[in-house]
Amino acid sequence: MYRYDGYDHQMLADRVAQFRDQTNRYIDGKLSEIEFLPLRLQNGLYVQRLAPMLRIAVPYGMLSSTQLRKLAYIANHYDKGYAHFTTRQNIQYNWPALVDVPDLLADLAEVEMHAIQTSGNCIRNTTTDQFAGAAPDELEDSRAYCEIIRQWSSFHPEFAYLPRKFKIAVCGTVDDQAATQVHDIGIYIVKGDNDEIGFRILVGGGLGRTPVIGKEIFDFVEKKHLLTALEAILRVYNREGRRDNKYKARIKILVKETGVEEFKNKVTKEWALIKDSSLTLTDEEIDRCQKFFDAPNYQELSNTPTQLTDKLQSNILFAAWHSQNVKPHKVTGYSIVTVCFKETGVAPGDVTDRQLEQIADLSDEYSFGEIRISHKQNIVMADVRQDQLFELWKALESGAMASNNLGLLTDLICCPGGDFCALANAKSIPIAEAIQRKFDDHEELTNIGEMNLNISGCMNACGHHHVGNIGILGVDKKGEEYYQVSLGGSSKNNASLGKIIGPSFAQEEIPDVVETIVGVYKEKRIGEEKFIDTYNRIGIDPFKEKVYAKAD
Amino acid sequence: MPKLINKNTVITNPWTVMKASTGPEILQVVPGKNFIVPLQFWKLYQEELNEYDGNIAVWLDSDENPEQISDELHSLPLIALNFPVFSDGRSYTNARELRQKYAFKGEIRAIGDVLRDQLYYMAQCGFDTFEIRHDQEAELCLQAFNDFETGYQSTVAEPVPLFRRR
Ligand code: HEM
Ligand code: SF4
Numbered sequence: 001m002y003r004y005d006g007y008d009h010q011m012l013a014d015r016v017a018q019f020r021d022q023t024n025r026y027i028d029g030k031l032s033e034i035e036f037l038p039l040r041l042q043n044g045l046y047v048q049r050l051a052p053m054l055r056i057a058v059p060y061g062m063l064s065s066t067q068l069r070k071l072a073y074i075a076n077h078y079d080k081g082y083a084h085f086t087t088r089q090n091i092q093y094n095w096p097a098l099v100d101v102p103d104l105l106a107d108l109a110e111v112e113m114h115a116i117q118t119s120g121n122c123i124r125n126t127t128t129d130q131f132a133g134a135a136p137d138e139l140e141d142s143r144a145y146c147e148i149i150r151q152w153s154s155f156h157p158e159f160a161y162l163p164r165k166f167k168i169a170v171c172g173t174v175d176d177q178a179a180t181q182v183h184d185i186g187i188y189i190v191k192g193d194n195d196e197i198g199f200r201i202l203v204g205g206g207l208g209r210t211p212v213i214g215k216e217i218f219d220f221v222e223k224k225h226l227l228t229a230l231e232a233i234l235r236v237y238n239r240e241g242r243r244d245n246k247y248k249a250r251i252k253i254l255v256k257e258t259g260v261e262e263f264k265n266k267v268t269k270e271w272a273l274i275k276d277s278s279l280t281l282t283d284e285e286i287d288r289c290q291k292f293f294d295a296p297n298y299q300e301l302s303n304t305p306t307q308l309t310d311k312l313q314s315n316i317l318f319a320a321w322h323s324q325n326v327k328p329h330k331v332t333g334y335s336i337v338t339v340c341f342k343e344t345g346v347a348p349g350d351v352t353d354r355q356l357e358q359i360a361d362l363s364d365e366y367s368f369g370e371i372r373i374s375h376k377q378n379i380v381m382a383d384v385r386q387d388q389l390f391e392l393w394k395a396l397e398s399g400a401m402a403s404n405n406l407g408l409l410t411d412l413i414c415c416p417g418g419d420f421c422a423l424a425n426a427k428s429i430p431i432a433e434a435i436q437r438k439f440d441d442h443e444e445l446t447n448i449g450e451m452n453l454n455i456s457g458c459m460n461a462c463g464h465h466h467v468g469n470i471g472i473l474g475v476d477k478k479g480e481e482y483y484q485v486s487l488g489g490s491s492k493n494n495a496s497l498g499k500i501i502g503p504s505f506a507q508e509e510i511p512d513v514v515e516t517i518v519g520v521y522k523e524k525r526i527g528e529e530k531f532i533d534t535y536n537r538i539g540i541d542p543f544k545e546k547v548y549a550k551a552d
Numbered sequence: 553m554p555k556l557i558n559k560n561t562v563i564t565n566p567w568t569v570m571k572a573s574t575g576p577e578i579l580q581v582v583p584g585k586n587f588i589v590p591l592q593f594w595k596l597y598q599e600e601l602n603e604y605d606g607n608i609a610v611w612l613d614s615d616e617n618p619e620q621i622s623d624e625l626h627s628l629p630l631i632a633l634n635f636p637v638f639s640d641g642r643s644y645t646n647a648r649e650l651r652q653k654y655a656f657k658g659e660i661r662a663i664g665d666v667l668r669d670q671l672y673y674m675a676q677c678g679f680d681t682f683e684i685r686h687d688q689e690a691e692l693c694l695q696a697f698n699d700f701e702t703g704y705q706s707t708v709a710e711p712v713p714l715f716r717r718r
Contacts, residue, residue, distance in 0.1 A: 151704040157676035161641025285715040
């Protein structure tokens, strides 16, 4: 994991002092509401329906046990005892008081954490696949490049007042779990000629009210040119991105209106000016960053040890959890464990201070003291010995963290919605809960198989509804909360946007609608076909017919 | 007279920014001034400006860019870049471009909605002087240049990025 040196610490200390001063001036009335707004946003502070909301950056989702304990302390000390994992691998607190925020940030700085650029019209936290470094199908660990991008994008003086927010994702695994194609810039680690590793770069993806899948502008960028390529893209965007209309200000609109080819020409021109400048990466810097992510001290072990196989046979609950939540690891004898935070009745992504501490302890004991947050709002312990999986599961179970629904219909993504968010058209958490209650039979869930169900409370799409296999969107219909359903979205390698099935539904209808959709899939699927594959084969009509036939 | 600072101190301001709506008559009415004229004015009234007896500089709005004056800019003593609102970030890119792409050696000045909390970034991007908004306290503004000891990036003020220095 990356460790700060004197420079990183100094910059963070400078930032904390700067924000303390800004907050004081705001409280003293020397800084107006409008002028304070972007400053607080660039420090992660929103003002919401009930209280301020503070978003903490978790660079590419990685946390140490020490940091987890600090987050638990903060949940307890400044909040109401819980925190929330976001869909961009960050953490949010819903109840800190404005006056406490500078102290809270100082506490975070002690463990090399901050809230810098977690909101506002700037470059946000760079995200990646939560299995980075442990996945068997990885070309190269993406985290070193994420860290390089983190540093380049933090306090970038030219890009602090962009037309709109800017999100970058990097993916080094073959199976994309980072929703790379719906980011403003999506970066795939790829192999070029002579097996050289480099980057394929997409631009102009994004969700929100105008969802777009990113388009390729460079099929291969050498490692050393990573930052100059990014800087060139940002420069064109900063100058030409629309500032007349907030809803048209994302880079996706600029790319669309300019045309990808023309946009690429502009970027190429800018790039030529800086390609071989001091910003060109050095081998030393890439090495330096990679060293922070060297393999932990793995033992020589064998796969499927008897400690595991015995328990798999004797304990069906453990076996069910194992088959769903445990994935193969690149190192023999190890597995990747995902702790699923989708317990029915708990808002997706919510975690208590006690659970944070438990995870910290368990990661120390079983996974080299590190965890990752996934964009599906779960937690990953990436390096667990297979002969210790059962012990870990027992411990998780005693902490009510052994949900075995990873990747299944009830492992849904859901935004805070009308219960917390001032922009909401409709509530989303109660919808999530109603669906989870409807589908409470594990056997049935595994029978349905892999399914992404995503819920947003308005078209800002924080809950990624466009890229859900089933997407649910809260809409306002003459002052009533209604829900629009779409099918066929995906944020994986073959990213696609869902298609709206038809007129929207009342809240109480939604669980039945989902059940009908699932019913059509089960009837039509061939063999092992996943929902998304069946949908792609048969299209939306069979679903439509059934759903609305039933409603009549 | 708007307050002007550089990165160290309050300085006297010999220049007057001409508003975008001003017509060429002003050159007759007010002789011997040092005007920073809008780009369009500069393009339209070259002749009148050549005859004028005061010094002339140009300001670019945030939706204009240095390319529009790339041929002539080396003859200018000063180019001012406007911030119509502080949250419009385009002039940062213009400043950097003036310095790095066009190697402009004259003074670059920030004008418009120039506030304390953006000064550090402006200085990094190549601005030398800052005409701060009337309600800004100069003393407070001068502290802004020490907000950070250093940064990660390659900037105009520090072209060597931290990864080549650490
Ligand atoms: C409760 C307060 C929140 C507010 C007011 C809020 C507001 C917004 C807005 C206005 C957008 C659209 C921006 C655009 O299209 O340019 C957006 C997008 C988004 N938000 Fe939130 N959000 C909130 C909470 C969250 C939470 C809790 C999460 C994660 C669980 C989240 C994740 C996202 C994501 C992933 C996007 C889509 C990014 C994209 O368009 O590419 N937001 N949010
Ligand atoms: S999708 Fe809408 S309702 Fe949900 S958190 Fe985002 S802004 Fe709020």
